[in-house]
Amino acid sequence: MTTTGIVFIVVLVVALAAFAYFLGQRVQYVLVGRPEYRFDHLPRRFGGFLYFVFGQRKLFKEWVGTIHFFIFWGFIVIAFGTLQIIAEGIRVGFKFPWAENFGFLLAKDVLSLLVVLGILVLVYLRYVVRKTRLEPSAEAGIILGLIFFLIISEFLYSGFTYAPEPTSAQRGAFLATAISTGVEGISAGGREVARNILWWIHVLLLLAFLVYIPVSKHLHLIMCPVNEFLRSLKPRGGQIETLYLENEEVEEFGVSKIQGFTSKQLLDLYACAECGRCQDHCPASQSGKALSPKTLMTKLRAHLDERGPALRAAAKALKTGAGVQEDDDTPSLIGDVMSEDEIWACTTCYSCQEQCPVQNEHVNKIIAMRRHLVMDLGEFPQEAMLAARNVEKNGNPWGVGQQTRADWAKDLEVAVAGQGELGEYLFWVGCAGSVDDRSIKVSRAIVQVLRHAGVTFSILGTAEKCCGDPMRRIGNEYLFQMLARENVENLNGLGVTKIVTNCPHCLNTLKHEYPAFGGNYQVIHYTELFAQLLTEGRLKPAVGTTGHRADGAVKTTLPQRVAYHDSCYLGRYQGQYEAPRKVLKALPGLEVLEAKRNRSKSFCCGAGGGRMWMEEEAGHRVNEARVGQLLETSPQVIGVNCPYCLIMMEDGVKSVATGTEVKVLDVAEILAASLTGQEAATGGH
Amino acid sequence: MNIIVCVKQVVDTEAEKRLDPTSWRLDRTVPNILNPYDEYAVEEALKLKEQHGGQVTVLCMGPEGAADDVRKALAMGADDAVLISDAALAGSDVMGTAYALAEALKTMSYDLIIFGNRSTDGETGCVPAAVAELLGRPFLSTLSKMESDGTTLKVHRETDLGYVAYDCPLPAVVSVAKGINEPRYPTMKGILGAKKKPLEVKDVAALGLDISKIGLGGAKTKVLSARTAPPRTAGTKIEDDGSSAQKIADFLAAEKLL
Ligand SMILES: Cc1cc2nc3c(=O)[nH]c(=O)nc-3n(C[C@H](O)[C@H](O)[C@@H](O)COP(=O)(O)OP(=O)(O)OC[C@H]3O[C@@H](n4cnc5c(N)ncnc54)[C@H](O)[C@@H]3O)c2cc1C
Ligand code: SF4
Ligand code: SF4
Numbered sequence: 057m058t059t060t061g062i063v064f065i066v067v068l069v070v071a072l073a074a075f076a077y078f079l080g081q082r083v084q085y086v087l088v089g090r091p092e093y094r095f096d097h098l099p100r101r102f103g104g105f106l107y108f109v110f111g112q113r114k115l116f117k118e119w120v121g122t123i124h125f126f127i128f129w130g131f132i133v134i135a136f137g138t139l140q141i142i143a144e145g146i147r148v149g150f151k152f153p154w155a156e157n158f159g160f161l162l163a164k165d166v167l168s169l170l171v172v173l174g175i176l177v178l179v180y181l182r183y184v185v186r187k188t189r190l191e192p193s194a195e196a197g198i199i200l201g202l203i204f205f206l207i208i209s210e211f212l213y214s215g216f217t218y219a220p221e222p223t224s225a226q227r228g229a230f231l232a233t234a235i236s237t238g239v240e241g242i243s244a245g246g247r248e249v250a251r252n253i254l255w256w257i258h259v260l261l262l263l264a265f266l267v268y269i270p271v272s273k274h275l276h277l278i279m280c281p282v283n284e285f286l287r288s289l290k291p292r293g294g295q296i297e298t299l300y301l302e303n304e305e306v307e308e309f310g311v312s313k314i315q316g317f318t319s320k321q322l323l324d325l326y327a328c329a330e331c332g333r334c335q336d337h338c339p340a341s342q343s344g345k346a347l348s349p350k351t352l353m354t355k356l357r358a359h360l361d362e363r364g365p366a367l368r369a370a371a372k373a374l375k376t377g378a379g380v381q382e383d384d385d386t387p388s389l390i391g392d393v394m395s396e397d398e399i400w401a402c403t404t405c406y407s408c409q410e411q412c413p414v415q416n417e418h419v420n421k422i423i424a425m426r427r428h429l430v431m432d433l434g435e436f437p438q439e440a441m442l443a444a445r446n447v448e449k450n451g452n453p454w455g456v457g458q459q460t461r462a463d464w465a466k467d468l469e470v471a472v473a474g475q476g477e478l479g480e481y482l483f484w485v486g487c488a489g490s491v492d493d494r495s496i497k498v499s500r501a502i503v504q505v506l507r508h509a510g511v512t513f514s515i516l517g518t519a520e521k522c523c524g525d526p527m528r529r530i531g532n533e534y535l536f537q538m539l540a541r542e543n544v545e546n547l548n549g550l551g552v553t554k555i556v557t558n559c560p561h562c563l564n565t566l567k568h569e570y571p572a573f574g575g576n577y578q579v580i581h582y583t584e585l586f587a588q589l590l591t592e593g594r595l596k597p598a599v600g601t602t603g604h605r606a607d608g609a610v611k612t613t614l615p616q617r618v619a620y621h622d623s624c625y626l627g628r629y630q631g632q633y634e635a636p637r638k639v640l641k642a643l644p645g646l647e648v649l650e651a652k653r654n655r656s657k658s659f660c661c662g663a664g665g666g667r668m669w670m671e672e673e674a675g676h677r678v679n680e681a682r683v684g685q686l687l688e689t690s691p692q693v694i695g696v697n698c699p700y701c702l703i704m705m706e707d708g709v710k711s712v713a714t715g716t717e718v719k720v721l722d723v724a725e726i727l728a729a730s731l732t733g734q735e736a737a738t739g740g741h
Numbered sequence: 742m743n744i745i746v747c748v749k750q751v752v753d754t755e756a757e758k759r760l761d762p763t764s765w766r767l768d769r770t771v772p773n774i775l776n777p778y779d780e781y782a783v784e785e786a787l788k789l790k791e792q793h794g795g796q797v798t799v800l801c802m803g804p805e806g807a808a809d810d811v812r813k814a815l816a817m818g819a820d821d822a823v824l825i826s827d828a829a830l831a832g833s834d835v836m837g838t839a840y841a842l843a844e845a846l847k848t849m850s851y852d853l854i855i856f857g858n859r860s861t862d863g864e865t866g867c868v869p870a871a872v873a874e875l876l877g878r879p880f881l882s883t884l885s886k887m888e889s890d891g892t893t894l895k896v897h898r899e900t901d902l903g904y905v906a907y908d909c910p911l912p913a914v915v916s917v918a919k920g921i922n923e924p925r926y927p928t929m930k931g932i933l934g935a936k937k938k939p940l941e942v943k944d945v946a947a948l949g950l951d952i953s954k955i956g957l958g959g960a961k962t963k964v965l966s967a968r969t970a971p972p973r974t975a976g977t978k979i980e981d982d983g984s985s986a987q988k989i990a991d992f993l994a995a996e997k998l999l
Contacts, residue, residue, distance in 0.1 A: 304933045434926040441926050449774050450755050457755030458772060534929055 060252070061146035064259065071263035078270035079278065082326055085364035088371055092318035094286040105285045114413040117657075118333065120181070121413070123174035127203070130167035130174075134207065137164045138262060141213060145255050161228030168207045169231060175204050189332025189350065195272050196330075202268065206261045211235055213254040216247050276329040280414040283327035286320055287415040292406060292629045293568030296423060299533050310428025310531060312388045314360050315367055317421065324416040325357035334408035334418065337653075339660040339682075340401040344675020347401035349408035349418045352394070356421075359393045390425060397674065399425050400437060404529050404665030405624040410656050426531030440530050443669035447535060451521035452487035453669055462517035464489070464496040468503055472517035473550045479512030481585075482552045484566060486559035487522050488699030494706065495699040499558055501728035502582050506556075508731050509594040511585070513556070519546050525561040528569070530666035537573070540565075544575035555579045558724075560625035560698045561664070567630075581626055583697050583723055587635035590642050597643050597730040614730055615721070619649040619691035621682070621705065622658035623698035636697050636723050643730045649689035659685060661708075663700035683708035687718065694720045742795040742891055742911075744786040745851045747842060747872070748779035748814055750807035751862040758862065764957065765964035766832055767862055775810040778857025780817070780924035781917050785887055786855050787818045788922065793891050796820045798849065802830060802841050808940060815935035816927035823849070827944040832957025835863075839871030840954045845943065846876060853894070856916040858883055866916075873914035881907055882916045 095101075107113055112128055115121030140155045154160045179200055182190045190196070215235025218226045219242075222233045239247060269277055288295050299309055311317055334349035335341045341348040363386050390396060399422060408418045430436050436444075446455030462472065464485075471477050483506070489499035506513055521539055528536035547555075555577045557563040567579035589595045618640055626632050633655045640648050653659045662678030672678070683705060686694050694709065696702050705720040750773050752758060759768040786797045799814045799822040801807055811822045825845055833841065846854065854876075859866035866882075873880030885904055886897035892911055897904040899918050927935075945952065953959050979988045993999040 301929060302933070309929050430926070431929040434928040434931070436926070438923065444926065449753055449772070455755060457753065457757065459757050534932065 057146055058148060060255070064142070064145060067260070067263060071267055074267045075270060078267070079275075081364065082270055082275060082279075084368050085360050086319050086322045086326065088315050088360075088364065088367045089317050089319035089322040090315075092320045094288075094320055097289055100289060101285050101287075104287065105281065108284045108287075108415070109281045112413075114415070117411060117413075120178075123177060124413075126167065126170040126174050130171035133160075133164050133167050134171070134210065136160070137210060137214075138258070141210070141255065141258060145259065156223065156225040158225045158228035161226060161232075162230065165211075165229045165231045168210065172204060172207055175200050187332070189335045190330075193330075198268065199265075199272065199274055202261055202265045206258065206265065209254055209258040209261060213251060213258050215239060216251040216254060219247055220244075273328065273330045275326045276414060279323060279327040280329065283323055283415050286323065288417060291568050292409075293564035293625075294571075295417070296420060296528060296569070298537075298569075298572045299427075301534055301537060308428060309431040309533065310426065311421075311424035312390060312428045312432065313386050314356065314363055314389060314393075315386065316428075317356075317424065321417065321421055321424075322360060324414075324421075325353055325360055327414045328353040328357065328416055329414060330354060331413060333411040333413065334416070337407040337411045337657060337659075339403055339405055339407070339662060339678045342659075343662075343678045343681050345401035346395055346397040346674060347399075352398070352418060352421065353416060355393055356389075359389070390429065394425060396429070399429065400440075400670060401667075401674070402665050403624070403660045403662055403667045403678070405660035406628045407624070407657070407660065410628050423529060423531055426529075427533055428531070430531040431534060436530065437670050439669050439671060440666055443666070444527060444530070444532055444535060447522050447527055447539070451539075452491055453522065453526055454487060454491050456491040458521075459518055461490045461520060462515065464491075464499055465503070465515060465517075468500065470503060471514040473514040473552065474519070475517075476514060477512065478550060478552065479514045481506075481511060481513040481554045481556045482547070482550075483513045483515050484523075484555050484557040484562050484579075485515055485520060486557065486562045486699065488703070489558040490520070492699065492703065495558075495702060498699065498702065498722040498724050501722065501724040502558055504728045505582075505586060505589075505595065505724060505731060508728075509589045511589070511594075516546060516550075523559075523562040523565040524569075525565045526666040526668065528565075529664070540570060540573045540575070544570055544573045547575055547577065553577060556582050556585050558582060558699065560623050560630070561700070564625050564629050581630070581632065581635070581697070583626065583636040583639055584632060586724070586727060587638040590639065595642075595727070595731065597727060614643055614646055615691075615693035615719070615726065616645055617647050617649055617690065617692045618695040618721075618726065619651060619686040619689045619693070620654075620695045620723075621651070621661070621686055621701055622655055623696065623701050624658070624660050624664055626697050627658050628656055636695075639723055639727055640695060643726065646726075648695075649691050651685045651689055653685055661696075661698075661701040661704035663704045668700055668703075677708070677711075679704035679708035680712045683712050687713060687716075691718060693726070694718060695723055695726060696720060697723050742789055742793040742852045742889070743798070743850055744789060744795065744853045744855060745798045745800050745846065745849060746779070746782045746786045746814065746819065746855045747800050747869075748783065748811065748857070749776045749801065749860045749863075750774070750803045750810045751776045751860050754861050760967050764832065765967050766957075769804070773806065773810065775813050776857050776860045776862075778859060778861070778917070778919060779814070780857075781919060781921050782855040782857045783814045783817050783819060784922045784924040785917055786853075787925070789853070789887075789889055790818075793889065795852070798822065798851075800842065800845060800849075801825070802833075802838060802845075804831075805942070808942070811940060812935045813927065815938045815940070816931040817925055818927075818931060819938075821939040822941070824940060824942045825944075825948065826942050829945045829950075829952060829956050832960060833955050834960040834962045835865050835867045835871055836961045837955040837959050839868050839875055841948070841950060842868070843872050843875035844948050844950055846872065848948070852891075852911045853889070854878070854912075854914045856914070858916045858918050869914060869916040876914065878912055878914045879909050880914045881909055883918045884915055885918050885921050887915070887917065887921065 112125045115124045136154055140152050143150045181187050182196060183192050211231050212235060214229055214232030216239055218232055218236035220240045222236050227233050269275055332350050338349050402422045404419050406419060443453035446453050450456060451458045471479060473482055485499050488495035521543055524536035524539035555566055560581055563579055563581045620637060620640060622633060637648055640646055659682045660678060661682055694705050696705055702720060702722055709718055709720055752769055753772040753774050756771040761768060790797050797819040799811055799819045801811050802825040805826050808824055811824055815822055825841055830841060856869035869882060870880055881896055881898055883899045884896045885899040888895045894909045894911060894913055896907050898907060979985050
């Protein structure tokens with residue numbers, strides 16, 4: 057072995073020890089969290105792991121993801137080259153089988169070049185364009201610099217090694233070959249000195265990078281693959297943990313301290329690559345609220361790094377019985393780390409999780425902290441408290457008397473389950489559709505369409521109560537569970553099997569959250585049912601775009617340009633982007649316009665997560681921002697599928713599109729109008 | 742400081758109120774809630790307890806089902822409760838209610854008794870004063886602010902013109918106005934704990950009540966008839982075409998409001 061080899065091994069051992077130490081520390085911090093079982097469905101987990109990690113699947117949602125793809129694969133190929141470099145430094149003349157392979161060397165240089173170019177683009181984005189989601193942090197600079205010089209030093213080292221005359225195989229590494237030609241003129245001794253220096257530069261950069269990984273955001277290199285493996289396999293709507301609330305021993309039902317999160321939730325913090333995609337799509341961040349899902353991760357991580365040693369020691373003491381007290385000086389997250397404004401700003405739109413390339417789960421963390429505020433402290437925004445009291449007393453957040461819940465359908469003679477025929481479907485109307493004047497028109501349109509298609513159905517009438525969605529999302533799990541139990545008992549008692557909902561929030565709750573309470577139904581959204589009825593030919597929207605007014609004049613009854621707005625709970629939560637579009641496209645003469653942010657990147661209306669009942673004071677209004685995005689398509693009508701969106705979009709249109717003729721209509725209203733030849737509900741003049 | 746809060750179970754404010762056409766008693770089979778005014782009373786008591794220590798006891802007269810709403814006051818943080826429940830009490834008027842409450846209160850120790858200003862169903866607002874009279878205690882109603890050093894009470898009593906400040910020795914009886922505070926939302930600990938807090942149910946015999954003073958039979962008032970208020974008619978809409986100021990003035994003059 058060369059002397060270089062001996063020195064190298066010493067340095068390597070030190071570097072590996074440091075790496076292992078720092079990594080071990082972080083792993084221990086993660087284990088401070090509550091246990092959470094994520095080892096079910098191993099084959100599925102493993103398959104997804106390969107798909108997301110090696111396919112880099114979630115990165116391609118944006119073009120910059122391509123750069124990451126090349127850096128990722130570049131690194132893997134370059135690693136083989138580096139192994140060879142290290143080996144030949146320790147034992148002169150040692151060669152791995154790939155060392156003299158033309159194809160490998162060619163691939164290595166091509167990828168290295170792409171990585172270098174990619175890094176230049178990233179530096180440009182971060183430091184010159186200064187994309188807001190990417191802080192020009194020192195950490196990012198160090199990482200980019202390390203990678204850049206790692207590759208450059210490799211090029212140079214190989215160049216000096218190949219000089220004066222590269223072998224035919226070495227010529228595959230075309231860049232190194234070019235360098236070798238350039239340094240031909242230097243004396244053999246000079247070249248050898250340079251080669252040695254470059255070897256050390258390359259190797260030390262590599263080891264520096266190794267040690268830097270566990271203490272920087274580049275820990276994601278290690279934690280992200282683990283996170284991919286442990287990702288939630290539950291349907292999106294069903295990921296909120298159902299709490300057991302009868303246990304009086306429990307000190308806290310929500311999360312007030314960092315160790316209250318589960319280990320998986322803490323792993324997220326280290327998996328975060330700080331790419332800022334979540335923030336770019338977050339309606340709160342984008343409308344000037346305190347919350348950024350990215351900062352949520354970074355702040356919690358910094359806090360965990362800081363509290364980790366003490367918590368770890370406390371956990372150890374607990375185990376050995378040396379001390380029983382938990383680490384009580386860990387400050388409450390709320391106030392010290394996260395502000396209440398941040399916690400209440402989230403609309404649970406799920407866009408952060410949809411966009412996050414490392415499968416981080418933001419929403420449950422926010423809900424866990426809300427649970428603490430609501431259930432442990434009883435401290436939440438007054439208006440949200442009023443909504444909760446209304447739900448308790450009247451079964452709906454509006455606070456309209458429960459006895460009047462079915463009044464919207466009085467003149468329609470809709471069968472009430474339990475009193476009349478159950479029919480094929482139970483039509484779950486929801487609170488808005490039952491008590492909000494504007495949304496009632498949508499419920500009536502749905503009834504009209506169902507009757508037109510000959511679908512038999514009934515409603516629960518005054519027995520229907522709020523499904524619980526807003527209560528669960530503001531953190532009032534107790535009230536949610538009371539509602540869920542009562543509704544499930546009613547539905548089961550009536551023998552309901554198939555449900556069609558008006559509201560996508562009800563859809564999500566009934567479909568994904570009620571099974572935990574013994575409610576198993578086939579639940580679909582009305583747009584899904586309508587799309588199916590159209591396919592079956594049971595709905596024929598032929599009475600089309602034109603009709604005759606009483607005075608005989610021809611007029612258009614249907615809007616022709618409809619900007620369709622994907623609601624979060626039908627879109628991202630259910631993945632249902634097609635059915636509503638299919639319904640709209642089935643209408644003669646109707647053109648569906650797409651906003652730039654559409655489908656999985658659609659922008660929230662601002663009302664989810666209980667935000668419907670909270671004041672929106674900071675920044676500008678989410679609904680106005682969304683209306684602005686939709687107006688860019690110059691629509692006549694903004695088409696929605698959710699009562700919250702309907703209310704928010706109408707409000708938004710009133711304030712940002714004053715003086716225009718733009719209307720907000722529900723897909724059901726537009727379809728109903730086409731069936732009857734009437735003007736779409738509020739579309740008339 | 743021991744405080745007793747009197748709370749009433751009322752029919753839900755949003756529920757359609759129906760009267761029985763023969764007895765003219767309120768149909769209570771509709772959803773019931775804790776009288777919203779009494780939540781302010783409970784909150785005020787809890788705030789005083791937080792400052793001065795002591796016990797907060799909830800007292801309610803009502804059907805057995807009222808226990809659910811009494812538990813809500815316990816979930817907010819009250820320590821224990823007494824529910825006066827007996828079929829013989831059904832149909833009691835203000836005097837009957839006040840008599841029963843006062844008799845119960847005489848068996849309890851207290852520094853302060855807090856009432857809501859009025860109930861949202863019976864709405865006479867007379868029970869608190871009647872109880873104070875029967876107990877022979879000072880009484881202050883419609884309070885918008887309350888402070889105590891443990892022996893005296895400093896309060897603001899709301900009037901049409903503003904407020905009047907009073908000092909009052911304890912023990913005393915008070916009733917609080919809506920908005921005096923923001924009633925707390927029960928925590929899970931509170932809800933779970935409330936299930937185990939003592940709730941004593943007392944009947945007429947236990948309190949030794951005089952049957953001739955309670956129930957429909959003992960009522961000093963008799964409801965002879967009642968009718969539904971006519972639904973509100975649509976208002977007059979004045980579109981602004983430049984002459985709206987004149988139109989509004991004419992309207993007000995016609996209604997003899999100007
Ligand atoms: C149509 C109709 C007409 C009526 N007319 C009369 C009438 O003319 N005269 C008459 O005397 N009664 C009358 N009553 C009966 C009366 O409304 C109540 O039954 C009687 O108990 C007075 O209570 P209140 O709701 O008016 O209480 P209020 O005096 O409005 O309540 C004030 C506070 O007293 C306390 N309180 C009240 N009731 C209780 C209780 N049961 N337990 C504990 N605390 C309580 C609460 O703190 C409450 O906030 C009538 C009832 C009806 C339905
Ligand atoms: S769920 Fe939506 S609002 Fe909440 S943090 Fe994520 S992106 Fe922001
Ligand atoms: S949480 Fe995900 S999307 Fe957000 S910055 Fe971190 S890695 Fe990127």
